Amino acid sequence: DQQVKQNSPSLSVQEGRISILNCDYTNSMFDYFLWYKKYPAEGPTFLISISSIKDKNEDGRFTVFLNKSAKHLSLHIVPSQPGDSAVYFCAASSLSGSARQLTFGSGTQLTVLP
Amino acid sequence: DGGITQSPKYLFRKEGQNVTLSCEQNLNHDAMYWYRQDPGQGLRLIYYSQIVNDFQKGDIAEGYSVSREKKESFPLTVTSAQKNPTAFYLCASSLGTAGELFFGEGSRLTVL
Secondary structure, eight states, rough: OSSSSSOOOOOEEEETOOEEEEEEEETTTTTTTEEEEETTTOEEEEEEEEEEEEEEEEEEEEEEEEEEETTTTEEESOOOOOGGOEEEEEEHHHEEETEEEEOOOOEEEEEEEO | OOOOOOOOOOEEEEEOOOOEEEEOOSOOEEEEEEEOTTTSSEEEEEEEETTEEEEEEEOOTEEEEOOOOOOBBBBBBEOOSSSOOOOEEEEEOOSSOOOOOEEEEOEEEEEO
16 A cells, blocks of 8 residues: 555656646655655655645745645646756655654656757 | 765676675764665665664565664675565665655666
8 A cells, every 4th residue: 555656657848847746645644755856777866855834845946835635745846957857756754663764656757858 | 975885786696695785874874774666666665774783674674684783884685585686776874854865876686
C-alpha cells in the first residue's frame, strides 16, 4: 500500500513555462514533505521542503504548496529550464519512535523542451 | 569537501555470492540509511541507523545485513538470500529537523 503517490510518471514542458509536479499521501502522521531531484546514475539531491503547519514554501524558482485537507502537495518550477530535466521524487517524513523516516513516491520524469 | 562516498559505483556478482557495498560520510551526521531503487519505483528503505552500534530494519530488509561500528561508516551486505539483488543502491545520511537526506552517488549491483 503506497503511502506517497506520484500518479504522473512523466511530464513534458516547454522551456520558460511552468512545471507542476503533483504528489498525494495517505498518512496523516507525516509532518514534513520534501522534494528531491535525481539525474540518472546519481544520488537524489534535496530541493525544497515544507512543514505540515505551512501551506507554501518558496525558494527561488521552486515553490511547494501543501493542501492538508486534500493530502496533496505540488512542486511548481517557474520558469522551467532544460537543466531541470530530471526525475523528481516527493517524500514524506514522520517520526518512528525517536527515528525520522522518509517515505518516497515513485517519481515523475520531467522533460523541459528547448 | 564534506559528503557521502559510496563504493564501488558498479559491481557484478555471481548468484550465490555475498557482496558488501561501502558507505562513508564526513558530514558528522548521526543517522545513516540504505535505500534501494528499482525502475519505476520510489526509493525503498532497507536499513537505517540512528547511532553507532545500533540499526533498525526498514521496509525491505530481508536478504540484507548492515553494521555501524563507526559513526562515519555504514556498510551494506547483500547476501545470497536476497532473491532479486540487481538494483541501484543509495546510501544517505541525515541531520535536518525534517529528515533531509544527503545521498551518495549510488552503487549499481548486477547479478549475473
